[in-house]
Amino acid sequence: MNDTSDNAKDDDKYRAPALSKGLDILELLAGEARGKTQVEVAKTLGRTTSEIFRMLMVLRQRGYVELSDDGDRYALTTKMFEIAHRHPPIRRLTSIAGDEMQRLADDINQSVHLGIMHSGKVLVIAQVDCPDNNVTSVRLGAQIPLFDTASGRVLTAWMEDRLRAQLLDAVDGSAERRKDFIEGIPEVLEKGYCENASLTIEGVVNISCPIRDFSGKVVAALTIPFVKRLSGTSIRSVDESREALLSVCRSISRQLGASVHVD
Known part of the structure; x- marks a missing residue:
């Protein structure tokens, strides 16, 4: 046969x-x-x-x-986006992350967005603005090319080698961006987060950290498009903002059941 x-x-x-x-x-x-x-x-x-x-x-x-x-x-x-949010894992993730994201944004006076991997791009499923009058944020529902994002490196860094290779082969992008993206992954794994200058907006530093589920798998990335503020009631440094972000990501991960996989 x-x-x-x-x-x-x-x-x-x-x-x-x-x-x-x-x-x-x-x-x-x-x-x-x-x-x-x-x-x-x-x-x-x-x-x-x-x-x-x-x-x-x-x-x-x-x-x-x-x-x-x-x-x-x-x-x-936006109907497909709305339907996706009815999916229990995403609904639970955004429900748990929502309050934590708002507290973080208020604390460090920076906008924050939550992204997941979707069809080879980073899909923004939650976004919170800071209280300041001047805001730099990413639109809710935006699909961002993988190689343009710090969150993309975080979402791919902890993948199995085979799955990561398959993903990167399927994603379009310039040879230079692809090379830079791949070469940056070991540093992300070593540090436990990604921090680099934005490839789309000059002067912005993207800081992105992983969120894990009960199995330890990285299921989302929480990212701050950090803007250096020269005035205001709440001015935090990059280092302070990064530490606050790491703390929030650990908290969200624990609430998703990843207690044994986070410090």
């Missing part, structure tokens, strides 16, 4: 073309900040405009996509 032909038969047996088309559209639009026209979606996916139109109408009726004000471009709504 030919295993290959048997697998092909099984694949044909369980095909759901309409579902596949819908998922193709969602995955395509997930990477398009401005959205795409019906013609662009059809051309990119190699489909006819008529079959894409039917799928877009269903997705729009269900609230997954919306039309731009000019009625020309389709873009994702």
